[in-house]
Structure formats: C-alpha cells, structure tokens
Amino acid sequence: MSHSQRNRRAGSKKKSRTSNSNLWLAVGTAAIAALVVTGIVFGGNTSTNDAPTERDPEVVAAGEDLFQANCAVCHGSDLNGTATGPPFLNTIYAPNHHTDEAFQRAVQIGVPPHHWEFGHMAPIEGLGRDDVAKIVAYVRTEQEAAGIFRDETHP
Numbered sequence: 001m002s003h004s005q006r007n008r009r010a011g012s013k014k015k016s017r018t019s020n021s022n023l024w025l026a027v028g029t030a031a032i033a034a035l036v037v038t039g040i041v042f043g044g045n046t047s048t049n050d051a052p053t054e055r056d057p058e059v060v061a062a063g064e065d066l067f068q069a070n071c072a073v074c075h076g077s078d079l080n081g082t083a084t085g086p087p088f089l090n091t092i093y094a095p096n097h098h099t100d101e102a103f104q105r106a107v108q109i110g111v112p113p114h115h116w117e118f119g120h121m122a123p124i125e126g127l128g129r130d131d132v133a134k135i136v137a138y139v140r141t142e143q144e145a146a147g148i149f150r151d152e153t154h155p
Helices: 003-042 057-070 100-109 129-145
Strands: none
Touching: 057 129, 100 129
C-alpha cells in the first residue's frame, strides 16, 4: 500500500470517528433537549408534601391582586368558580395534577376544555411569567388553606 493510500485510509478513519462523535453529540443533545422540554411542559411544582409551603406574603398578595383583576371573572373571586369557569379549590388543580407550568401555559396559549364543560379558555393578554407565578403562589396558598395538596386519583 502506498503512502498516499495509507493517508487516505487514516483520514477516512478520522472522518468516521468524527462522524460518530458528532452523531453521539447530536443524539445526546436531542435527549437533553427532550428532557428539558418535558420538564417545561409537565414540570413545575409537583410537590406531594402535605405541609404548607412557605411563600413570600408580598408575592402572594400581589398574586391575589393579579388574580382578582384577570382570573376572578371566570374562576370566582373566592376561587370556587363561576358559571363560566372551573374552581381552583378543587383537587383537579392540585400541584400533582395541574403543575405550576400548566397555569403558565394556560395563560400564554389558552386551554381546550378537558375536565369541565366551560368551553375553551383563551390566552390572557398582558400577563408575563412573573405575573402568573405570583397568581400561582396565591392559588397554591389558598389551596393549601383549604387542605388541597394533591389529587389522590392522579399519579
């Protein structure tokens, strides 16, 4: 075998190793991305602890104000629902069934009816992620005060 043939063969092996490395890098990156997306879509507060969570009272108060201004018309000023929206003081909205991120997504993209017969919830304009996090802190505080920590019928 000539010197140039050996160099071509060695170069081919390097390319093959590089291609394999790039393939594994791509597969690993895709796997990590899938885990991150799964965490974003289904993640959030999934605590199953039956003890109340300590939250900043100022954040909870700000969340209550935002809830009253943006959510109470459908979900009730007392979180017990109305003729146009479901109650958040229901185990279906416990953190292990509807995570904090589920609230974020509902506000950002809306929600098709899936537990209740109230019709489609449209996205809520003008609320950012920080605003929704404050609303969720208020809702979770009220749920805990009502003894709602988890939905036992949901994994």
